Amino acid sequence: MERVVRHFEEELATLQERLLAMGGLAEERVREAVHGLSRREPDVVARVLVGDEPVNDLHIEIDDRCFKLLALHQPMAADLRVIVAAVKINTDLERVGDLAVNIAEASQRYLQHAPVKPLIDIPRMGEIAQTMLRDSLDAFVRRDIELAEAVLAEDDKLDALKTQIFRELLTYMLQDAATIEAALDLILVSRHLERIGDHATNIAEDVIFMVSARDVRHQGGDAASAQG
Amino acid sequence: MERVVRHFEEELATLQERLLAMGGLAEERVREAVHGLSRREPDVVARVLVGDEPVNDLHIEIDDRCFKLLALHQPMAADLRVIVAAVKINTDLERVGDLAVNIAEASQRYLQHAPVKPLIDIPRMGEIAQTMLRDSLDAFVRRDIELAEAVLAEDDKLDALKTQIFRELLTYMLQDAATIEAALDLILVSRHLERIGDHATNIAEDVIFMVSARDVRHQGGDAASAQG
Numbered sequence: 001m002e003r004v005v006r007h008f009e010e011e012l013a014t015l016q017e018r019l020l021a022m023g024g025l026a027e028e029r030v031r032e033a034v035h036g037l038s039r040r041e042p043d044v045v046a047r048v049l050v051g052d053e054p055v056n057d058l059h060i061e062i063d064d065r066c067f068k069l070l071a072l073h074q075p076m077a078a079d080l081r082v083i084v085a086a087v088k089i090n091t092d093l094e095r096v097g098d099l100a101v102n103i104a105e106a107s108q109r110y111l112q113h114a115p116v117k118p119l120i121d122i123p124r125m126g127e128i129a130q131t132m133l134r135d136s137l138d139a140f141v142r143r144d145i146e147l148a149e150a151v152l153a154e155d156d157k158l159d160a161l162k163t164q165i166f167r168e169l170l171t172y173m174l175q176d177a178a179t180i181e182a183a184l185d186l187i188l189v190s191r192h193l194e195r196i197g198d199h200a201t202n203i204a205e206d207v208i209f210m211v212s213a214r215d216v217r218h219q220g221g222d223a224a225s226a227q228g
Numbered sequence: 229m230e231r232v233v234r235h236f237e238e239e240l241a242t243l244q245e246r247l248l249a250m251g252g253l254a255e256e257r258v259r260e261a262v263h264g265l266s267r268r269e270p271d272v273v274a275r276v277l278v279g280d281e282p283v284n285d286l287h288i289e290i291d292d293r294c295f296k297l298l299a300l301h302q303p304m305a306a307d308l309r310v311i312v313a314a315v316k317i318n319t320d321l322e323r324v325g326d327l328a329v330n331i332a333e334a335s336q337r338y339l340q341h342a343p344v345k346p347l348i349d350i351p352r353m354g355e356i357a358q359t360m361l362r363d364s365l366d367a368f369v370r371r372d373i374e375l376a377e378a379v380l381a382e383d384d385k386l387d388a389l390k391t392q393i394f395r396e397l398l399t400y401m402l403q404d405a406a407t408i409e410a411a412l413d414l415i416l417v418s419r420h421l422e423r424i425g426d427h428a429t430n431i432a433e434d435v436i437f438m439v440s441a442r443d444v445r446h447q448g449g450d451a452a453s454a455q456g
Contacts, residue, residue: 056446067312074302084295087315173401173408180401180408187412215291218284 008073015065015086016141022058022093023137027130029055029100030196034126037107037189038119045111048104055097062090085210089140092199096133099192099199106185106192113182116172122186125161125193128154132200139207151204152216158197165190236301243293243314244369250286250321251365255358257283257328258424262354265335265417266347273339276332283325290318313438317368320427324361327420327427334413334420341410344400350414353389353421356382360428367435379432380444386425393418 029048036044066087069075075083132154139148169183208216257276264272294315297303303311360382367376397411436444 053446060446067308070298070312071304071308076299080295080299084298084315087312088319091316091319170409170412174405177402177405181398184398184412184415215288218281218288 008069008075008079011065011069011073012079012082015062015069015083018058018062018065019086019089019093020137020141022055022062022090023133025055025058026093026096026100027133029097030103030126030130030133030193033100033103033107034123034189034193036104037110038123040111040115042108042111045104045107048100049108052097052101055094059090059094059097062086066090081210081213085140085206088206089137089203092202096196096199099196103189103192106188110182110185110189116169116179116182116186119186121161121165121168122189122193125158125165125190128158128161129193129196129200132158132197133203136200136203136207139204140210143207143211145208145211148204148207148211151200155197155201158194162190162194236297236303236307239293239297239301240307240310243290243297243311246286246290246293247314247317247321248365248369250283250290250318251361253283253286254321254324254328255361257325258331258354258358258361258421261328261331261335262351262417262421264332265338266351268339268343270336270339273332273335276328277336280325280329283322287318287322287325290314294318309438309441313368313434316434317365317431320430324424324427327424331417331420334416338410338413338417344397344407344410344414347414349389349393349396350417350421353386353393353418356386356389357421357424357428360386360425361431364428364431364435367432368438371435371439373436373439376432376435376439379428383425383429386422390418390422 029051032044033048035041036048066083069083070080073079132151135147135154136151138144139151166187169179169187172179173183205217208214257279260272261276263269264276294311297311298308301307360379363375363382364379366372367379394415397407397415400407401411433445436442
């Protein structure tokens with residue numbers, strides 16, 4: 001029994017390590033996509049477009065690890081909550097990887113046009129989304145409810161920036177039809193970044209449930225975003 | 229032991245029933261949102277905006293059921309795969325409920341403008357997305373791999389329609405700046421509908437894994453959508 005328990009703890013530690021690795025990878029791809037866009041570097045953007053495989057491989061590996069932990073060790077209570085949280089976080093991180101590709105796609109199109117404006121708010125959104133992602137995973141590993149709650153609070157900033165970007169770009173589009181196509185792509189990028197924040201929020205909510213067995217979802221209409 | 233097994237089977241049946249109920253509810257809300265938009269009925273749209281609670285309540289209830297089934301019965305192999313699939317499907321259905329709200333938000337704004345064009349492709353997208361959702365859940369309950377694979381095949385139709393809608397609306401926007409705001413909302417609706425198809429695709433993939441223990445995700449670059 002001693003050996004089995006030890007083995008379980010080791011497996012659980014490895015699972016967390018792999019989730020962190022996946023989070024780091026997904027975050028890095030978001031960073032690259034946004035940098036490629038804001039610094040107008042098509043090569044960087046192109047790299048994000050084709051580099052989804054490591055994230056997808058980790059997605060399958062982590063799912064498999066969770067499944068084996070559930071099947072072989074039949075964990076109870078707290079350990080069970082950690083593994084179910086890991087299943088969900090894994091899904092969220094995989095979607096973040098997809099969204100990095102979506103950002104790169106829109107960026108690739110955007111870079112074929114003249115710049116609509118200097119990009120300030122979009123890199124800002126990128127930084128907030130990356131920080132939220134990193135903090136939510138730190139909160140998972142450290143079982144840190146306060147940090148998880150701080151992540152939830154950050155999401156409003158992303159929503160506000162997204163709405164601001166939308167209004168500003170709409171003004172450009174209305175004034176000059178030549179900006180429409182490019183402005184549309186920036187609007188899409190801002191929405192992809194907002195969704196990355198939503199995934200970090202999901203992770204933070206899972207952490208709060210995992211640590212406290214308290215369900216903070218669906219308190220105060222999280223469903224709707226302002227510019228849906 | 230006999231009693232415990234029986235109890236487990238009953239609980240599993242109830243879990244599936246509740247997931248189907250949630251799927252039906254989410255699908256109905258998507259239908260209402262799209263009808264409200266295409267028939268220009270603001271009251272119907274407004275109803276979708278405030279009616280998210282039953283879906284959210286089911287989300288928490290189903291998560292709780294999955295957790296209890298895992299904790300109390302420590303299921304193995306096939307049963308374990310069903311419950312892990314249920315955890316994931318539950319998340320997908322909750323997002324579909326959110327997307328119905330997002331469609332209603334964009335529709336509410338759209339209905340404040342003159343119609344850009346008669347809506348044909350968007351109701352068509354709505355129907356495809358709803359059918360995909362229904363079929364993916366039927367495939368889950370019936371353990372029907374063929375039906376799940378048919379759902380995966382439908383996703384290309386949604387992508388094609390989304391791209392077509394985007395191109396057409398871009399033409400309107402370029403020709404007449406007065407259509408820009410309204411056209412933007414239609415583009416957003418088409419993207420929300422495409423994401424509902426993505427969730428049905430996720431469910432179908434989970435069903436295939438659940439039945440066959442074969443992982444069909446990440447085969448052939450599912451990450452990127454054409455107009456991301």
